[in-house]
Amino acid sequence: SQQGEEDPQALSIQEGENATMNCSYKTSINNLQWYRQNSGRGLVHLILIRSNEREKHSGRLRVTLDTSKKSSSLLITASRAADTASYFCATDASNFNKFYFGSGTKLNVKP
């Protein structure tokens, strides 16, 4: 399976701290996306990084991709209580945007 797996499974930090989540996968990919899900609600797209990119930024988010290690990381800087959610990576090895999701990292940001 090429499914991405996030690490850690759960993370608890204080507001203002940075949060880092990692995603590892097994096969070569075309791109990787990160999604956020609040408490069983819908999934919200955060950022996409293509296989020929190494780093992308979006606001307080920074994503890196290391294709040699088959891993990606999501960094949330200056976390807020509102960042409390589950974060999923989704990998695509197809030519058709077919994504496989990991089981997620549950982030708890304490006010």
Add this chain to the structure above:
Amino acid sequence: GAGVSQSPRYKVTKRGQDVALRCDPISGHVSLYWYRQALGQGPEFLTYFNYEAQQDKSGLPNDRFSAERPEGSISTLTIQRTEQRDSAMYRCASSYNPPQGTLGNEQYFGPGTRLTVT
């Protein structure tokens, strides 16, 4: 125009009954995806369409599950002879997905249909 919509939002059915779950994608989006999500897990790919063509149904668990998108817009996921193990959140997503060769469009997810089989 807003986002992806799904109906019903909640469905309780008795074992053995058939259910049909509906997804209305964002207007103009070429691709439509169905996922199933168990509690505490990420979405599990079921099937997807480009326009009306079902491109990949490798994720459908068995032949009780089928999906269609006859006019390239609204899609229906049908589960026949439901079983308790089918209970889950069923999510639909759509993406613009330009012609093949241009990869990596974000998928916009609907709110899901919570299916409970009793």
